Amino acid sequence: MSFAYPGALILFLPLAGVVVALYLLRMRRRELRVPATFLWPAQTEEVRANALFQRLKPSWLLFLQLLALALAVFCLARPQTRQRGLAGEVTVFVLDSSASMGATDVLPSRFAEAKRLAREAILSARAGDRMALVEAGPVPRVVFPLGNDPARQIAALDALEGTDADADVGEAMRLATAVVSGQDGARVVLLSDGDFAPIQNFSQGKAAVVYQNVGKGGTNLGIEALGVTDTPKGRLLFAGLRNYGGQPWETTLTLYADGKAVDSLKLKVAAHSTQGHTVAAPPGARLYEARIDPKDVLKADDYAAVSADPAASLRVLKVGGEDPFLERALALDPRVTLDRAATLPPDGGAGYDIVAFDGVPSQPTKSRGVLILGKAGPDAPVRVDGAAKRPKFSGSETAPLMKGVDLDGVYIDEIERVSPKGSAEALARSSAGPLVVADRTPIRRTVYLAFAPLQSDFPLQVGFPIFVANALDFLGGTAGGGPLVVAAGKPFSVPVAQGEPTLIDPDGTKTTLKPAGGAATIREARRVGKYELEVDGKRRTVIATLQTPRESNIAPVTQIALRDQPVRSLAAPLRFGDFWRPLATLCLLVLGFEWWLYAKRS
Amino acid sequence: MDLLLEPRAFRLLEGLRIAPRKSQPGRVRGERLTRRAGLSIEFADYRDYAEGDDLRHLDWNVLARLDSPVMRTYRDEEDLAVHVLLDDSPSMAFGERTKGRAARDLAAAFGYVGLLGGDAVTPVRLGRREPPPAALRGRAAYGRYAAWLGREASQDAPTSLATSLRAFAGSRARPGVAIVLSDGFDPEAPNALRALVGRGHEVWCVQILSELDLDPDLEGDLRLVDGEGGKPTDITANSGVLKAYRENLARHNAALADAAKRGGGRYALVRTDDKLEDFVRDTLKREGWVR
Numbered sequence: 063m064s065f066a067y068p069g070a071l072i073l074f075l076p077l078a079g080v081v082v083a084l085y086l087l088r089m090r091r092r093e094l095r096v097p098a099t100f101l102w103p104a105q106t107e108e109v110r111a112n113a114l115f116q117r118l119k120p121s122w123l124l125f126l127q128l129l130a131l132a133l134a135v136f137c138l139a140r141p142q143t144r145q146r147g148l149a150g151e152v153t154v155f156v157l158d159s160s161a162s163m164g165a166t167d168v169l170p171s172r173f174a175e176a177k178r179l180a181r182e183a184i185l186s187a188r189a190g191d192r193m194a195l196v197e198a199g200p201v202p203r204v205v206f207p208l209g210n211d212p213a214r215q216i217a218a219l220d221a222l223e224g225t226d227a228d229a230d231v232g233e234a235m236r237l238a239t240a241v242v243s244g245q246d247g248a249r250v251v252l253l254s255d256g257d258f259a260p261i262q263n264f265s266q267g268k269a270a271v272v273y274q275n276v277g278k279g280g281t282n283l284g285i286e287a288l289g290v291t292d293t294p295k296g297r298l299l300f301a302g303l304r305n306y307g308g309q310p311w312e313t314t315l316t317l318y319a320d321g322k323a324v325d326s327l328k329l330k331v332a333a334h335s336t337q338g339h340t341v342a343a344p345p346g347a348r349l350y351e352a353r354i355d356p357k358d359v360l361k362a363d364d365y366a367a368v369s370a371d372p373a374a375s376l377r378v379l380k381v382g383g384e385d386p387f388l389e390r391a392l393a394l395d396p397r398v399t400l401d402r403a404a405t406l407p408p409d410g411g412a413g414y415d416i417v418a419f420d421g422v423p424s425q426p427t428k429s430r431g432v433l434i435l436g437k438a439g440p441d442a443p444v445r446v447d448g449a450a451k452r453p454k455f456s457g458s459e460t461a462p463l464m465k466g467v468d469l470d471g472v473y474i475d476e477i478e479r480v481s482p483k484g485s486a487e488a489l490a491r492s493s494a495g496p497l498v499v500a501d502r503t504p505i506r507r508t509v510y511l512a513f514a515p516l517q518s519d520f521p522l523q524v525g526f527p528i529f530v531a532n533a534l535d536f537l538g539g540t541a542g543g544g545p546l547v548v549a550a551g552k553p554f555s556v557p558v559a560q561g562e563p564t565l566i567d568p569d570g571t572k573t574t575l576k577p578a579g580g581a582a583t584i585r586e587a588r589r590v591g592k593y594e595l596e597v598d599g600k601r602r603t604v605i606a607t608l609q610t611p612r613e614s615n616i617a618p619v620t621q622i623a624l625r626d627q628p629v630r631s632l633a634a635p636l637r638f639g640d641f642w643r644p645l646a647t648l649c650l651l652v653l654g655f656e657w658w659l660y661a662k663r664s
Numbered sequence: 665m666d667l668l669l670e671p672r673a674f675r676l677l678e679g680l681r682i683a684p685r686k687s688q689p690g691r692v693r694g695e696r697l698t699r700r701a702g703l704s705i706e707f708a709d710y711r712d713y714a715e716g717d718d719l720r721h722l723d724w725n726v727l728a729r730l731d732s733p734v735m736r737t738y739r740d741e742e743d744l745a746v747h748v749l750l751d752d753s754p755s756m757a758f759g760e761r762t763k764g765r766a767a768r769d770l771a772a773a774f775g776y777v778g779l780l781g782g783d784a785v786t787p788v789r790l791g792r793r794e795p796p797p798a799a800l801r802g803r804a805a806y807g808r809y810a811a812w813l814g815r816e817a818s819q820d821a822p823t824s825l826a827t828s829l830r831a832f833a834g835s836r837a838r839p840g841v842a843i844v845l846s847d848g849f850d851p852e853a854p855n856a857l858r859a860l861v862g863r864g865h866e867v868w869c870v871q872i873l874s875e876l877d878l879d880p881d882l883e884g885d886l887r888l889v890d891g892e893g894g895k896p897t898d899i900t901a902n903s904g905v906l907k908a909y910r911e912n913l914a915r916h917n918a919a920l921a922d923a924a925k926r927g928g929g930r931y932a933l934v935r936t937d938d939k940l941e942d943f944v945r946d947t948l949k950r951e952g953w954v955r
Contacts, residue, residue: 091887091898097755097763097877098849099890099897101916103908662902 066140074135078128085124126656133649137642152192152208152245154238154269155180157222158254159199160229161362161550161590161613165255167280173224175276176253183251184215190643194241195219198234198254200227200551201585208241225588226362227551228610232261235271235624242269256619257612264625273629277618281307283356284363284614286336290343290350290370297370299324299343301352305331306615313356315339319347348544349605362550362590363614367605369547375399376538377413379429381406382420387521388435391530392418394583396546396554396604398534416537421514431507431537436514438478443486443501443508448479450494458490463500463509463532466557466580467525474520477512486510500536509533528580531555546595550606551588555581559598566594668772668810673940677773680944680954681781682746684841684866685928709737743801745840746778746785747865749832750813751872753791753825755849755891759874759936766872766936767845768813773940774843775800775809777954786837787812790828790846793820796837824892826852830859839864844924847872849892854919861927868953869924871917874936880909 065071096102157180163173184193193215195205206218231254242248248269255277287302299319305311310333316326324344331337343350351367358364369375376397380389382404392398401414406425411417416431424432424439438444455470469490479495482488485503488496492512499510515521520529548554556563558577565573565584568591575582587593587606595602608614621630669677713722713733726734750771756764771787778785784799787809800809823831825846832842833856842865844857860867882901889896899905921931932947948954 091885093887093889093896094882095889095891096880097758097847097874097891099888099894100851101849101909101912102888102897102899103905103912104897105899105905105908 064142066142068139070138070140071135073138074132077131077135081124081127081131085121123656123660126652126659130649130652130656133645133652137646137649140642141645143641151190152242152248153183154194154196154208154241154248154250155183156196156198156231156234156238156250156252156254157205158229158231158234158252158258159197159222159224159227160231160254160258161224161226161608161610162255162257162360162616163276164224164226164362165277165280165282165359165616167278167359167616168276171224172255172276176274177219177222179253179274179276180219181216184212184219187212194238195222196234196238196241197222198229198231198252198258199225200229200588201553202230202234202237204237204241223588225551226590226606226608226613227549227588228608228613229258231258232264235261235264239265239267239269243267245269252622254622255616256622257615257617259612261622261624266624271624271629273622275618275620277616279618280359280616281305281309281311282358282360282363282614282616283307283311283313283331283354284358284360284608284611285352285354285366286363286611286614287338288350288352288366288368290368292345295342297343297345298340299350300338300340301366302336302338303329303331303354304336304611304614305333306617307358308333311356311358313354316353317341317343318351318353319344320349321351349547349603351605360614360616362608365590366607366609367545367547369544371544374544374547376415376534377401378416378418378534379403379407379411379414380418380420382418382422382435385420385516385521387526388418388420388515388530391521391527392534394527394553394555395531395534396548396552396556397538416534421516430505432509433533433537434508434510436478436511436517438480438510442510443483444478444480444496444499444510444512445483446478446480447495449476450479451476453477453492453494453497455497456491456493458498459488461489461500463529463536464489464498465532466528467532468523469497469520469525472518472520472523472525474513474518476517480510480512507537509536524578527555531557531581545603545605547605547607548587549609550590551585553583553585555583556595556597558582561598563595563597565604566596568592666810666814667806668769668813669776669940673773674776676941676944677776678780680777680948682744682774682778682783682841683952683955684744685930686866710734711737744778744781744783745799745838746774746783747788747832747837747840747842748775748778748785749788749790749829749842749844749846751790751825751828751844751846753822753828753846753849753892755847756791756872758876758891761874761936763847763872763874763877763936766934766938767870769940770845770870770872770934770943771813771843772810773944774845775813776806779803779806779809784838784840785809788832788837790825790832790844791822792828793823822893824852825850826856829853829856833859833863833865841866841868843868843870845870845872847877848916848920849877851916854916854923857920857923858926861923861929865927865929867924867927867929869920869929869931871920871931871933872936873933877913878935880906882906 157176159173165172168175187193192208192210194208197203197205205222206215238250246268249272250269251272251274253274253276256275283305286304289300291298299317301315301317310330312328312330314326315329317324325341329337348370349367354364374397377399378392379401392400411427411429414429416433417427417429418433421436423437424434424442426441434442438446453474458464477494482499486499486501488499490498497512501508520526558581563575563582565575565586573586575584587604590606590608593604595604621628713735717735721736723734723736748771750767756767775785779800780803784801786796786799788796797812842860848871857867885900887896887898924931930953934943
């Protein structure tokens with residue numbers, strides 16, 4: 063046994079001294095005149111003290127008061143015993159719901175095992191223990207906040223489902239530490255297999271981090287890559303398989319074009335290696351799929367799909383400083399694969415469909431689309447005439463780029479005073495000149511915004527993600543009506559003209575989506591498979607795939623790194639179990655008995 | 665003039681006479697028969713004639729039949745000494761209706777009955793150094809009797825109940841009925857009553873107690889200051905102490921009753937809130953204190 067605050071024990075001496083001193087004081091009794099005193103027995107009970115000292119007499123009341131005081135001081139010192147268990151007094155569980163947690167090396171799955179551990183901890187919580195649960199999914203969220211309501215917590219835990227997505231465990235851990243911010247003795251328990259991106263920018267504060275590994279290990283063979291490319295010899299389809307296990311693995315790879323099998327062959331993949339297969343693909347197909355059946359412990363990476371529509375996939379390079387608003391708006395487009403760079407690479411962005419200059423002067427690029435936000439360079443479709451402070455919005459053209467975008471009332475601190483060059487066209491104007499300029503040439507399309515988003519409250523407006531989506535459509539071209547291939551669990555948005563879109567899961571469950579600002583954000587495609595999306599009366603296939611090799615590498619990680627600090631998995635971490643509550647209860651009982659005795663005697 | 669009693673009480677007391685359990689020697693001719701031979705019409709006995717006897721009492725029928733002179737004797741009639749001993753000690757000042765007030769009303773009732781019966785009623789104030797007045801007789805004396813009762817007591821230093829009783833017992837007061845109207849709150853009161861009995865008095869002890877005396881509602885740590893000037897007592901008024909008090913009171917009351925009854929006297933406990941009518945009906949008449 064130990065004490066959290068042993069210094070509190072010293073309080074007993076002065077407080078006991080006060081209690082004893084009160085007993086040393088002689089009672090000043092209330093005087094009452096009666097007809098005669100000879101009938102009254104001279105019986106007194108020293109139940110309270112007053113002035114002037116007297117000899118200390120043995121008293122049950124004194125003994126009980128000292129006992130209650132001792133118990134109270136003992137409680138203040140917070141006696142503790144060392145126990146084993148995941149949960150502490152204040153615990154936040156971070157439950158990894160990524161694709162790798164769907165591995166069945168632990169039956170029924172790693173995710174189910176993690177839920178079982180969390181459930182046991184909740185059920186073993188003592189009175190006063192508070193727990194919260196954060197789901198480390200593609201979008202981390204608090205499943206239930208800090209509290210002590212086991213029934214509701216278990217219900218919320220049971221309703222939790224795994225995903226086939228790449229989880230943002232780092233953000234989940236930051237969220238968890240925020241939940242217990244500043245609380246002494248808090249504990250963040252990560253229930254995971256450790257297969258996630260290294261966690262940077264993490265500060266655990268006062269909280270202790272406990273990592274509980276839930277994987278045992280197992281072999282996995284997954285589709286690492288699937289791509290289609292048009293070559294002078296025709297369209298080629300490439301599939302790459304990776305064996306993450308220590309033994310060679312043989313499986314059958316089947317390739318499909320618009321749902322029809324175009325090739326099937328047995329492939330033997332050596333241990334810890336990748337093996338590719340290229341095949342001539344039917345040129346007219348819009349969707350290519352690959353499927354393997356390795357009978358391994360992870361199913362999510364046994365299927366992959368790729369769209370042949372060039373606009374169905376946009377590689378975007380954002381050049382400039384950090385801008386979470388712009389990055390989030392870009393990532394909402396299911397076609398976008400986003401990369402970030404502080405400056406334009408020397409190759410001029412070759413290989414990217416769109417380059418976005420965010421708050422930095424634009425430069426000549428080799429991409430087919432350029433988004434300039436705030437600072438026009440020499441290659442921009444505008445001529446810079448100066449700068450202006452706090453312009454007033456004056457109006458905008460009716461153009462697809464400005465559809466659903468309202469700049470009226472947007473606060474802009476400063477804009478570039480520009481005039482369009484050549485074929486460039488101003489689509490929105492202010493008192494200080496054009497706000498939005500679009501240019502379309504045979505080799506490149508350009509959208510220019512006369513202010514950096516972070517110099518305005520435009521990113522906080524509903525119109526901002528719509529403007530970015532419109533710009534992507536203008537710069538990259540509108541995707542055809544073919545299947546939409548998205549990363550499982552990653553939110554994406556689709557434009558909605560009217561009504562409420564619906565999403566039908568692979569298992570037939572229908573979900574109605576609530577559109578906002580002319581678009582609906584879809585977060586429900588968390589499992590790999592084919593979904594049907596009904597928007598504006600038209601049905602479109604959405605295919606969710608894993609799209610990240612990291613989740614395929616299911617080897618459990620026994621030591622994770624939090625901001626370069628190693629955290630080792632513990633089977634059952636130690637905790638200090640407080641037992642001041644029963645002592646406090648006992649103290650109350652003693653006080654109650656003391657009061658009863660006092661009342662009886664007085 | 666304050667007659668102390670209400671007209672209804674006077675009507676209630678009309679016709680009642682104090683009924684002592686034993687005969688007391690009289691000083692003047694009164695309306696009560698004595699054991700001594702006297703001149704009333706109540707036949708007592710026969711005796712032989714002696715020279716000088718009043719021939720009016722010679723039984724002529726016996727003389728004619730037996731030829732022997734026999735004298736008829738008759739019981740004498742004397743007055744009864746009724747001493748109304750009214751406790752005026754400080755302890756009688758307690759109670760919502762004070763014990764002193766209740767005692768004064770009872771003293772008025774006893775005195776009225778005694779005066780109407782032709783008894784020699786002497787009011788005595790206990791607890792004060794005050795000489796008693798001369799005995800009063802007859803209905804006409806009630807006014808003076810009431811005036812004496814209604815008069816303020818002397819402001820001399822009070823004496824204890826037992827001291828006052830012993831002083832009365834040691835006085836030359838004629839033995840008679842000594843009606844003690846007091847709360848009896850003196851540990852020596854039973855012994856003092858025995859002293860009265862020893863002097864030939866028939867002691868009628870009417871103990872008057874208030875609600876505070878019978879069921880004190882005290883709480884907490886107290887220093888009890890004696891109303892009679894006795895030693896203060898520190899108590900913690902809990903259930904045990906209150907129970908002990910009630911037991912002590914019961915023992916003390918029993919000792920008073922025993923001391924009064926031992927000499928053929930009477931004892932009654934009266935609460936200050938009891939009505940005079942009830943006391944007259946339930947105690948005086950039913951138990952034969954009066955007839």
